Amino acid sequence: MVIIMKTKEKATGKKIVLPILLAVSLLLAAGGWGTVINFYLSRTPRLNPGAQENLMDNPLMALSDSDLLQAIKRRNSTPRGGFTGKEISEEALQVLGWAATGKNRGGTGFVIPLALGVEPYVSIYLAQESGVRRFYWESNSFENVTREDIRDKVNQGQNASAIWIYIIDVDKVPMGDMDFAWHAIGAMNQHQYLAADSLDIQARYMGLPRADEVAVLLGLNAGNHIPAGVMVMAQK
Secondary structure, three states, X not given: OHHHHHHHXXXXXXXXXXXXXXXXXXXXXXXXXXXXXHHXXXXXXXXXXXXXXXXXXXHHHHOOOOHHHHHHHHOOOOOOOOOOOEOOOHHHHHHHHHHHHOEEHHHOEEOOOOHHHOOOOEEEEEEEOXXXXXXXXXOOEEEEEEOOOOHHHHOOOOOOOEEEEEEEEHHHOHHHOHHHHHHHHHHHHHHHHHHHHHOOEEEEEEOOOOHHHHHHHOOXXXXXXXXXXXXXXXXX
């Protein structure tokens, strides 16, 4: 009788242990695959052998003293977690606002390409510790929106002192074609990248996962004004 009871206890123990071991094995396997997938998605794409030399053999690159070409060579996104948190001057912020959405050529054209030559259909807001301001291309100046510091809601954990928020003004987009808006945002953030480089400022373009919440914080109707991305910055 005792032998039978011990045998049953061992069988019961095995039934408990086996599922636990199986679960642990699956978790370890998932963790391993997760690491592999994360490495694959975050890896730096590599050039083909000789690609860099092929470009630098081009005399327009090798011998050029063009500030623009040099800036494009340096153009980069600050690594996540690498921001200094240092403040950016008001003068530099004005230049960065103009570089994204202002007018050039003596006021006859815009610094970015816009569909059908219409006025900008993407607005930019600047979030800082002191609150949020909107940049107006018509005056190259800022106007206060809120005194609330919302940086922790839009910077995805980065130690940034200034965060530009791109807002798509849906009603202003020509023919309602949202591709125009995304193209504009691409041009805007690249101009800001290049301007930031010349001003010794860190920069990184990032997505905005809580768009509806951000719209409310800015006092906007999320149906007509879509927060579509941010440019995170700090002085080097």
